[in-house]
Amino acid sequence: MNEFDLISKYFAPLAGPEGLGLLDDAAHFSPTPGFDLVLTKDAMVEGVHFPKGEYGADVAQRLLRVNLSDIAAKAASPRGYLISLAWPKSVELSLIESFAEGLRAVQEEFKIHLWGGDTVSIDGPAVFSATLIGECPKGMAVKRRGAKPGDDIWLTGYLGKGYFGLRAISELRGDRDMFYRLPPRNQLTNLLRTFGTASVDISDGFIADLSHILEVSHVSGIVDLDRLQFPLEIKNWLASDKGDLERLLTHGDDYEIIFTAHEDHRLAIEKAAADLPFNLTWVGQCGLGEGLKLVQDGKEVTFVRSGYSHF
Amino acid sequence: MNEFDLISKYFAPLAGPEGLGLLDDAAHFSPTPGFDLVLTKDAMVEGVHFPKGEYGADVAQRLLRVNLSDIAAKAASPRGYLISLAWPKSVELSLIESFAEGLRAVQEEFKIHLWGGDTVSIDGPAVFSATLIGECPKGMAVKRRGAKPGDDIWLTGYLGKGYFGLRAISELRGDRDMFYRLPPRNQLTNLLRTFGTASVDISDGFIADLSHILEVSHVSGIVDLDRLQFPLEIKNWLASDKGDLERLLTHGDDYEIIFTAHEDHRLAIEKAAADLPFNLTWVGQCGLGEGLKLVQDGKEVTFVRSGYSHF
Numbered sequence: 001m002n003e004f005d006l007i008s009k010y011f012a013p014l015a016g017p018e019g020l021g022l023l024d025d026a027a028h029f030s031p032t033p034g035f036d037l038v039l040t041k042d043a044m045v046e047g048v049h050f051p052k053g054e055y056g057a058d059v060a061q062r063l064l065r066v067n068l069s070d071i072a073a074k075a076a077s078p079r080g081y082l083i084s085l086a087w088p089k090s091v092e093l094s095l096i097e098s099f100a101e102g103l104r105a106v107q108e109e110f111k112i113h114l115w116g117g118d119t120v121s122i123d124g125p126a127v128f129s130a131t132l133i134g135e136c137p138k139g140m141a142v143k144r145r146g147a148k149p150g151d152d153i154w155l156t157g158y159l160g161k162g163y164f165g166l167r168a169i170s171e172l173r174g175d176r177d178m179f180y181r182l183p184p185r186n187q188l189t190n191l192l193r194t195f196g197t198a199s200v201d202i203s204d205g206f207i208a209d210l211s212h213i214l215e216v217s218h219v220s221g222i223v224d225l226d227r228l229q230f231p232l233e234i235k236n237w238l239a240s241d242k243g244d245l246e247r248l249l250t251h252g253d254d255y256e257i258i259f260t261a262h263e264d265h266r267l268a269i270e271k272a273a274a275d276l277p278f279n280l281t282w283v284g285q286c287g288l289g290e291g292l293k294l295v296q297d298g299k300e301v302t303f304v305r306s307g308y309s310h311f
Numbered sequence: 312m313n314e315f316d317l318i319s320k321y322f323a324p325l326a327g328p329e330g331l332g333l334l335d336d337a338a339h340f341s342p343t344p345g346f347d348l349v350l351t352k353d354a355m356v357e358g359v360h361f362p363k364g365e366y367g368a369d370v371a372q373r374l375l376r377v378n379l380s381d382i383a384a385k386a387a388s389p390r391g392y393l394i395s396l397a398w399p400k401s402v403e404l405s406l407i408e409s410f411a412e413g414l415r416a417v418q419e420e421f422k423i424h425l426w427g428g429d430t431v432s433i434d435g436p437a438v439f440s441a442t443l444i445g446e447c448p449k450g451m452a453v454k455r456r457g458a459k460p461g462d463d464i465w466l467t468g469y470l471g472k473g474y475f476g477l478r479a480i481s482e483l484r485g486d487r488d489m490f491y492r493l494p495p496r497n498q499l500t501n502l503l504r505t506f507g508t509a510s511v512d513i514s515d516g517f518i519a520d521l522s523h524i525l526e527v528s529h530v531s532g533i534v535d536l537d538r539l540q541f542p543l544e545i546k547n548w549l550a551s552d553k554g555d556l557e558r559l560l561t562h563g564d565d566y567e568i569i570f571t572a573h574e575d576h577r578l579a580i581e582k583a584a585a586d587l588p589f590n591l592t593w594v595g596q597c598g599l600g601e602g603l604k605l606v607q608d609g610k611e612v613t614f615v616r617s618g619y620s621h622f
Binding site: 024116 | 331334335336337338339340341342344346347348349350351352353354355356358359360381382384385387393394395396397426427428429431432433434435436438440442444445449452454455456511512514523527
């Protein structure tokens with residue numbers, strides 16, 4: 001099967017009107033008047049970002065969800081995506097078919113469509129990249145920069161999906177969905193547009209990503225670790241001999257959202273958060289100066305590890 | 312040097328305002344009111360799309376130029392791009408620096424900026440992908456579909472850059488710039504917006520790509536091969552023992568533009584073309600029915616080879 005047949009059989013059915021049936025050189029998109037665009041692009045390499053040989057539906061899910069998380073963190077609504085897929089020459093068609101099914105499942109859940117991209121072969125590991133495009137009413141996208149001294153620090157969901165998800169796929173124990181079906185927090189969009197002063201999704205680790213906000217916003221931060229919420233399973237793990245909170249704070253790939261908001265909005269945010277299908281936790285506050293202080297049992301704690309780096 | 316240092320040293324200086332210094336999760340772009348977006352994404356794999364080890368400034372040039380060609384073929388003006396770069400673990404920093412210099416040179420020539428993307432490592436060949444975003448006044452982007460029976464078929468420049476460019480880099484003879492510094496025909500944009508009914512850039516080969524237009528437009532085509540123009544060097548090669556016109560017609564990667572236009576506009580197009588820095592040649596005509604007919608010395612000719620396929 002050549003690349004044209006491959007595209008027409010597996011990927012053209014995923015194309016929205018912007019993708020012109022994947023029969024053109026480029027996608028055509030008419031932006032909504034009065035909206036800004038938010039664009040993000042992430043790549044995944046077999047053996048680095050996901051286990052060797054596992055490039056079916058699961059990794060397609062993760063590829064889109066990771067990018068959807070970036071869009072959610074900016075308070076934008078996802079519209080469509082382009083992909084570049086480099087398949088090992090030995091790839092079986094059933095894996096490509098499965099990959100396309102994974103894309104389809106995410107498309108249906110998030111109401112997005114495939115706009116374009118390309119398919120190539122590689123004498124090496126599979127490499128997939130996706131560019132996701134979202135829209136946000138003009139001027140309402142939330143940046144990393146923008147936190148002010150006094151702002152509250154909020155966290156969606158819970159920390160640990162990155163660490164336990166990686167353990168699930170590398171040691172084959174636990175819930176693989178924590179890795180492959182991570183839930184982008186796109187339901188936060190309206191709340192974030194209304195109240196968010198700065199926002200980031202956790203890809204490098206809670207401490208590293210919150211520090212990114214603080215640094216570019218030129219504020220300091222203090223986080224009360226006792227306020228962090230965890231599902232029972234992780235709570236039990238933390239209370240056990242193996243428990244390691246530092247690991248959850250520094251491990252990347254949680255894809256939760258950290259955002260800041262003026263403290264006057266704390267009650268309004270708590271009220272709006274009642275409708276969300278996940279926890280939203282006030283975990284700390286921004287201040288003058290710089291640096292991130294972590295407090296546990298009323299005492300400052302320091303950690304050694306930082307976030308993940310590729311080089 | 313970790314990925315953050317890498318990005319801040321080599322790539323952040325290339326970021327436009329939309330890229331927020333590459334310090335955010337996503338790019339922010341305010342589309343020009345009344346304009347549509349045109350988006351394209353292409354990947355390149357070391358050892359497949361460019362020679363092993365050659366991933367400095369040259370391949371960065373080619374990566375952007377190939378994508379700029381797609382944008383030019385749709386009559387859009389390029390605005391910005393996102394990249395995903397997978398570097399072999401053994402990469403030398405000087406190559407990354409050189410790659411960034413290649414990006415900068417193209418940015419300056421085409422007035423585009425880096426908006427975002429990511430950098431990862433790979434235990435295998437280098438893989439680079441770029442997503443390029445262009446704008447075009449609403450409804451004026453030219454698609455592959457749209458040629459009508461009776462329309463003229465036009466070709467920019469000349470065929471042969473793909474074949475001779477590949478020979479230059481694989482057999483180390485001839486002009487490497489034919490491969491790495493291919494000139495996207497973006498000066499054609501105004502003419503194409505005004506007159507073009509359908510358009511494509513030549514990535515799969517003249518015959519294959521013209522056939523793409525004919526098929527999705529549901530028209531036939533006839534091309535007079537005697538009308539094709541070539542620089543003296545290629546003309547001499549064609550007249551020699553080794554000359555092989557079929558090769559130039561079927562080899563991909565020429566990145567010239569084939570477009571169709573109503574025959575009534577032939578003179579107006581010729582007049583407008585006088586200002587272009589490259590040839591624009593009327594090579595044939597569309598008709599009822601389907602299929603592509605090639606004529607040489609007044610007789611129909613048939614060729615065996617088709618365009619390049621990856622699988």
